[in-house]
Amino acid sequence: MRLHMILPNVETEVTQAPRACRWCGSQHIYRWQQVAKRLRDTRVEQVQAQRWFCRTCGRTWRVYPVGVTQAQRSQRLAGTAVMLYLLGLSYGAVALALGAMGHPFSKSSVYYAVQAAAARVLGLRRAQVVGGVRTPALAGDLTSVRVKGKWLPLGVSVDDLSGQVLTIDALTGEDAATLKEWITPVAEQVGARLLITDDADSFKQVAAALGLPQQVGKAHVVRNTNALITALRPAALVDADGSLCALGLTTEQAVADLERLGALVGERDPGQEGELEESYRRYAAARGPGKGETASLAYRLRNLFLDRWNLWPRLVRYRTWRGPGGETIDGTNNGCERGIGWWIKERYRPMRGYKREQSAVNVSRLLAWCGNQLEAGACLLEVLA
Secondary structure, eight states, X not given: OOOOEEOOOOOSSOOSOOSSOTTTOOSXXXXXXXXXXXOBOSSOSEEEEEEEEETTTOOEEEEOOTTOOSSSBOHHHHHHHHHHHHTTOOHHHHHHHHHXXXXXXXXXXXXXXXXXXXXXXXXXXXXXXXXXXXXXXXXXXXXXXXXXXXXXXXXXXXXXXXXXXXXXXXXXOOSHHHHHHHHHHHHHHHTOSEEEXXXXXXXXXXXXXXXXXXXEOHHHHHHHHHHHHHHXXXXXXXXXXXXXXXXXXXXXXXXHHHHHHXXXXXXXXXXXXXXXXXXXXXXXXXXXXXXXXXXXXXXXHHHHHHHHHHHHHHHHGGGTOOOTTSOOOOSOOHHHHHHHIIIIIHHHTTSSOBSOHHHHHHHHHHHHHHHHTTTTOEETHHHHO
């Protein structure tokens, strides 16, 4: 798994004194006492905590060294449990592994440590994009995980220029209205000027509703087009239903049109849109199927060429699009694909499913947060403190 995590450090003494009372905010405070605290940690057995007194309100409180809290376990030990879980072990397996190393940790404690850390991840919500990122090229995609035997759709948005995951959210459905409700606040926060998605009709409706130009992932279109060409070519070779002859077309013409369509989609030259229109016009008069009838070969070819003609501007936009700073895109939705594969599916694959919807979202967000900091390393102290 592509992760770089830094475990919290544990110091034995307090190195930074408080500046004000934690209760009333007064600065009239002084250190009253130093006390020993036994600790369950991978290296340290005991640390020195301090008790401070406030002259204003008369209350006392404890100050702990870095990596230590009121809990019996250090944040380094809790971070180790979180790290092992994110690397693929189950909650029970993490408890067994830590117990074998002499650090007893119950299965439920591992669960609570992971969920608490995930809940503190900053951003990665559609109402709070991580790090306040701004990008002109916003990518979005969907995936699903099982929660109590039912599929839960997850929406993943990514900065297409850097590959950084921006948000991961649980969705109630995959229809255009739901996707628009999810994408709209994200697009507004990042200042998006382009939406990159797959070629699903629901995403096309969302882009149109938001007034954003759209780039569809070229890999999806090329793959789907080649599959349709392969399926239609045998029928085009013989014109079994006579629909080509009824339009005054030959089988040679139909096969040539299909082969040319494959070449056009492979080349994706913005200036070739006119060829698609010409191909569509040859089949435009094909009659649609009546009630209980099967669509004729000519009608299926008509719909194929019409769909690719309408899709063409979205397919080749990456050839000419430039961001406000001269940014370019590669015409794929690989940023979302990587985000889904690395931070959702790779951890989910060995599981039988999640028990709670929020757990599915929390774990995915925590992994994505760690992934966003691959170069510097994700310091788990940030989500354990």
